[in-house]
Amino acid sequence: SQTIHQWPATLVQPVGSPLSLECTVEGTSNPNLYWYRQAAGRGLQLLFYSVGIGQISSEVPQNLSASRPQDRQFILSSKKLLLSDSGFYLCAWSKRETYNEQFFGPGTRLTVL
Amino acid sequence: KQEVTQIPAALSVPEGENLVLNCSFTDSAIYNLQWFRQDPGKGLTSLLLIQSSQREQTSGRLNASLDKSSGRSTLYIAASQPGDSATYLCAAYKAAGNKLTFGGGTRVLVKP
Numbered sequence: 001s002q003t004i005h006q007w008p009a010t011l012v013q014p015v016g017s018p019l020s021l022e023c024t025v026e027g028t029s030n031p032n033l034y035w036y037r038q039a040a041g042r043g044l045q046l047l048f049y050s051v052g053i054g055q056i057s058s059e060v061p062q063n064l065s066a067s068r069p070q071d072r073q074f075i076l077s078s079k080k081l082l083l084s085d086s087g088f089y090l091c092a093w094s095k096r097e098t099y100n101e102q103f104f105g106p107g108t109r110l111t112v113l
Numbered sequence: 114k115q116e117v118t119q120i121p122a123a124l125s126v127p128e129g130e131n132l133v134l135n136c137s138f139t140d141s142a143i144y145n146l147q148w149f150r151q152d153p154g155k156g157l158t159s160l161l162l163i164q165s166s167q168r169e170q171t172s173g174r175l176n177a178s179l180d181k182s183s184g185r186s187t188l189y190i191a192a193s194q195p196g197d198s199a200t201y202l203c204a205a206y207k208a209a210g211n212k213l214t215f216g217g218g219t220r221v222l223v224k225p
Binding site: 006043044046049059088090092100101102103104105106107109 | 145147149154155156157158159162202204212213215216217218
């Protein structure tokens with residue numbers, strides 16, 4: 001069976017500090033990978049998605065970047081955090097075939113102070 | 114641009130009552146629609162995926178229908194239980210690409 005992991009579970013960072021959130025998937029190969037952010041009052045927003053190693057598509061302009069150094073690893077980064085980066089970050093995966101079911105990880109709660 | 118709406122934003126029912134959750138989308142050219150459950154502070158759990166060629170999908174006490182012509186999907190939960198209390202989100206795949214557009218969710222409280 002497939003499993004998706006995210007860490008850390010919670011993070012408190014000062015404004016201007018760097019960020020690195022990691023997501024890994026087990027039990028599948030060549031998945032599509034996604035980063036979402038869920039902020040209070042703003043719903044779930046797709047930030048990045050990837051269909052393969054080194055292939056990243058950005059959905060919204062922002063202070064964040066994503067990388068996929070390995071097939072089942074997806075990393076969300078920032079060089080300098082802003083207050084507005086606070087939120088609940090969710091990683092998800094789906095099978096490579098299009099329009100398949102997406103499965104979500106447990107999330108990372110980020111608070112920028 | 115696809116927009117997904119869920120009304121009401123919150124719903125409270127007594128235990129045992131059937132739940133009816135609504136989801137509407139503006140672009141009928143969707144490929145699939147997915148329903149999720151989210152407990153406070155947790156990730157999303159996939160409940161049902163309805164293919165664009167299907168009209169409904171069932172899993173246990175859950176039944177989801179899809180009417181592309183009217184831009185609606187409905188999630189029915191039979192004989193609600195306090196453990197069904199959560200936020201329910203629907204999401205539609207855009208006409209192109211593997212991207213989901215989410216509704217704002219309906220927060221459900223089932224009172225014992």
